[in-house]
Amino acid sequence: MMKYNFRCEDIGMSCGYEIRGASTEEELLEELKIHAKMSHNLNSIPPDVLEKIKRNIKKGGKYSFSCADVGMKCGFEIINADSEEELLNELAIHAKLSHNMTTIPQDTLNAIKSKIKVM
Numbered sequence: 001m002m003k004y005n006f007r008c009e010d011i012g013m014s015c016g017y018e019i020r021g022a023s024t025e026e027e028l029l030e031e032l033k034i035h036a037k038m039s040h041n042l043n044s045i046p047p048d049v050l051e052k053i054k055r056n057i058k059k060g061g062k063y064s065f066s067c068a069d070v071g072m073k074c075g076f077e078i079i080n081a082d083s084e085e086e087l088l089n090e091l092a093i094h095a096k097l098s099h100n101m102t103t104i105p106q107d108t109l110n111a112i113k114s115k116i117k118v119m
């Protein structure tokens with residue numbers, strides 16, 4: 001699932017504000033309008049600032065998973081992989097070496113996917 005992140009810092013604002021994990025660009029911009037009004041006294045975001053904001057929206061997010069979420073007590077966790085694909089590739093190695101699974105069964109894989117956290 002794609003996530004949208006934005007930090008005011010990236011457009012030269014020092015307020016420290018950031019949005020992480022918005023589901024769509026529209027959602028992020030709606031939230032940002034409230035912040036702009038409350039913290040930057042902007043009743044509307046000027047078009048040039050809006051363009052700057054859009055160029056600095058980061059898509060993607062970080063993917064995390066811990067075996068504990070699917071009832072495994074091995075203590076293994078992956079924090080902040082850059083994509084679900086990266087996370088699943090790393091997890092395949094862990095499954096092989098620590099859980100003696102040469103392939104992850106489809107139902108386990110589905111359980112894993114439903115527990116992956118995107119930030």
Ligand SMILES: [Zn+2]
Binds near residue numbers: 008015035
């Ligand atoms: Zn701000």
Ligand SMILES: [Zn+2]
Binds near residue numbers: 072076094
């Ligand atoms: Zn494990």
